[in-house]
Amino acid sequence: MRIDVLTIFPRMFEGPMTEAILYRAQEVGLVDLRVHDLRDYTTDRHRTVDDYPFGGGPGMVMKPEPLFAAVDAVTAVAGRPQRIILTTPQGRVFDQDLAWELSRQRHLLIICGRYEGVDERVREALVTDEVSIGDYVLTGGELPAMVIIDAVVRLIPGVVGGEESVYQDSFEDGLLEGPQYTRPREFRGLAVPEVLLSGHHEAVRRWRRRQALRRTLERRPDLLARARLTDEDRAMLEELRREGPVL
Numbered sequence: 001m002r003i004d005v006l007t008i009f010p011r012m013f014e015g016p017m018t019e020a021i022l023y024r025a026q027e028v029g030l031v032d033l034r035v036h037d038l039r040d041y042t043t044d045r046h047r048t049v050d051d052y053p054f055g056g057g058p059g060m061v062m063k064p065e066p067l068f069a070a071v072d073a074v075t076a077v078a079g080r081p082q083r084i085i086l087t088t089p090q091g092r093v094f095d096q097d098l099a100w101e102l103s104r105q106r107h108l109l110i111i112c113g114r115y116e117g118v119d120e121r122v123r124e125a126l127v128t129d130e131v132s133i134g135d136y137v138l139t140g141g142e143l144p145a146m147v148i149i150d151a152v153v154r155l156i157p158g159v160v161g162g163e164e165s166v167y168q169d170s171f172e173d174g175l176l177e178g179p180q181y182t183r184p185r186e187f188r189g190l191a192v193p194e195v196l197l198s199g200h201h202e203a204v205r206r207w208r209r210r211q212a213l214r215r216t217l218e219r220r221p222d223l224l225a226r227a228r229l230t231d232e233d234r235a236m237l238e239e240l241r242r243e244g245p246v247l
Contacts, residue, residue, distance in 0.1 A: 087141030174227030
């Protein structure tokens with residue numbers, strides 16, 4: 001997969017994009033990540049990327065010319081990106097389903113929004129997807145772009161070593177993940193649940209599923225309405241509701 005990022009702060013990507021799994025994915029050729037300084041696509045002496053909004057109002061708006069020029073330059077080298085994403089609080093809220101959808105694309109381009117937003121003609125003529133990472137305000141679209149890249153890249157086959165773990169993470173089936181334990185068996189008076197030490201695979205499976213359902217019910221009950229539930233899940237949920245919350 002190729003991912004191009006358009007930003008006025010390219011150095012923000014140097015740390016997060018050059019460490020751990022994202023770094024290894026690039027090293028082995030699974031991802032070709034390119035961060036472009038939007039100011040390189042300006043034509044004036046001051047390398048201007050923003051201007052005052054027509055009609056007045058507070059703040060500045062990102063100009064269309066540098067963004068169109070940057071997309072044209074990327075397209076001339078690598079072809080038209082399959083998805084051109086604008087990070088904006090007005091967009092679709094990013095979730096695991098969208099991460100999977102984007103991970104199946106060959107080429108993504110992400111525009112990092114700034115200021116009061118971008119000229120509307122960029123949205124109309126270039127952008128295929130407007131994406132938000134949540135209902136709060138950040139100083140710009142660089143951090144959302146990194147979140148999107150991280151979530152998408154780890155789903156590309158071969159990026160994560162134990163690929164089965166990708167399918168067991170929170171949100172993969174609409175539920176939060178249950179508790180996890182490792183050695184030692186007891187630490188400061190806190191013991192690992194006996195069922196996890198029993199060697200009984202079916203009992204372990206049921207316990208983990210029940211814990212995932214309990215955690216989702218207590219912390220994010222809104223997820224249950226669209227979660228992929230089996231008849232066994234529904235029966236467990238009824239039991240959990242009768243038992244009430246764990247204090």
